[in-house]
Amino acid sequence: MQPYEEPSSRLATRIIFLVAVIFSLFQIWMAAYHPLSSLVVRSIHVGFLLLLTFLLTAGQRGLWKPLDWGLGVLAFALAMYHWVFEADIIWRAGDPSTTDLVVGVVVIVLVFEAGRRLMGWALPTICGLFLAYALFGEYLPAPLHHRPYGFDQIIDHMFLGTEGIYGIPTYVSATYLFLFILLGSFLEQAGMVKLFTDFAMGTVGHQRGGPAKVSTVSSALMGTINGSGVANVVTTGQFTIPLMKRFGYRPEFAGAVEATASMGGQIMPPVMGAVAFIMAETLGVAYVEVVRAATVPALLYFATILWMVHLEAGKRNLHGLPKEECPNPWMAVRKHFYLLAPLVVLVFLLFTGYTPLFAGTVALGLTVVLILGVSAGKMIGPVGWRVLFWMLLGLAASAFFKYGIGAVFLLIGGLVVVNFFAKGGRDTLSLTVRGLESGARNALGVGVACVLVGTIIGTMTLTGLATTFARVIIEVAGQSLFLSLVLTMITCLILGMGIPTIPNYIITSSLVGPALLDLGVPLIVSHMFVFYFGIMADLTPPVALAAFAASAIAKAPALKIGVQCVRIAIAGFVVPYMAVYNPALLLQGDDWGEMGYMAFKALFAVCLWGAGSVGYLFQPMSWLSRAVATGAAASLVIASPISDSIGIGLGLAVLVWEWLRARAAGAGAKA
Incomplete structure (x- = not known):
């Protein structure tokens, strides 16, 4: 996601802040009560994404600032189209009116423009090529051609139903994904970054190559709550990269360690990245099955980084931090232990069969209750707030399961009143509101990418392109599974040089998944293979998003950091291949002996x-x-x-x- 400048006007800043907060409150309300149909929720979600994008980028692209604001307001107004005319759209399904087509074209154009502003030209160009294929693919030679489709059929497919821009990626963005991003935002605002950093420094900071290991461990822990590689780089990297440089690591190597470790957050359970939720919906499996499949590869990924920095430190004789300078990790946990409660509850609910939406809603509500409750409890002394913590934890749990989310909202309302009058409580309320605002901002890049790649999915479902592409791959690779995997890996790496992990995964899994399935690879294994190399793509030069994020902090060329990223992660390139040849590495099957042997073999x-x-x-x-x-x-x-x-x-x-x-x-x- 490309950075944007803050508006200079105080009024504009306040309006943007208010829109972001309302966006987050809307998403929480939808998750808790589901008062609107799924398509309407997706449409309004897209409206908020476009409105916030145009407001934040107003006047920065050489356009007149009021025009940008007008585009944002227009996008949000058109987002109400599905809500206002929902019944009419259903009645004339397959026969769109002129108004339907005009609104559809305008919304699709605005989605492309928002994607260009946030991510540059690469992804909109690729999506535009897919749209062009839907329009003109009938003129291509066999086997790439398809039957003719009218312009009205394509707009109908892309805009009025749930196959195009309001498809599965947008559904995931409007439900699970936004909630988990919001949860991560609240935890970061409450001090989770410091907790993870202190814990990492206390456990591995004094070892050989300690600063680099601190970066790896803290990024792995951060990945459990935010699942965003670039966000990890700019969050933990502000501390870890200068620390590594101070202890003798080259700037490009320090930046590469942070970038490589941060990207692994997308495959780190329990939250993982947006792709995990999309994968679960696409495959029609429980989210916990994706978590299960990702667990061993994630541990091996971070074991690879720890091992590489350990060897690099030994080769260059780099030592760790003095033991006395490292914080006590257990004191850090004791001080902020209440922040771990939402994660424990989240993992428990996910692994006991509850949906990610339910689990995320509970964890988010509990997080707000605990943040406000601890702030209120500090009025009555250190012992008092710990007693209040356990009371609030029990009260929130019992209220939720007996009376539903409304009881939790009532509890939060009471705590808001208490904090308004408590000493220091208003600062906590401000922190909570900032959590709502930063959560909406953090969801922008991922959300717009999800909407934009809906045009790719729409093209493939309309034209059958995935089947055609699979047939081409099988013809090129023959029946060679290894060659097919190599072609898939190259496709992921090339696509990832210009687009984020989410569209990379969606495009590649849709195109290549059927081909690998024909060669006997289970779907979840082929999708994890694509997911893994989609992450590697963000580390691969010449366009490595994570390396560019680390470059500004490390003060080293992004290209050099990218080269070092590949060098650090190169051992991890073997893991996806091993998983394909023996799915026991992804904990598939019931033979625990075979799973243990595969984990040992991969680690070796x-x-x-x-x-x-x-x-x-x-x-x-x-x-x-x-x-x-x-x-x-x-x-x-x-x-x-x-x-x-x-x-x-x-x-x-x-x-x-x-x-x-x-x-x-x-x-x-x-x-």
């Missing part, structure tokens, strides 16, 4: 690949040892007993040989 392969890449284990490695370690890791990727035996045997030989060399060198140094 990552360790060998990392050592071969960095050229360091217990001491600097020879080129022969590096080549053998890399070959052993490659053997472990192939799912066959013979290759596993070769890989494990060669890997153990390298470990023993390097350990003996290091021991001999140590003995020689002592002598």
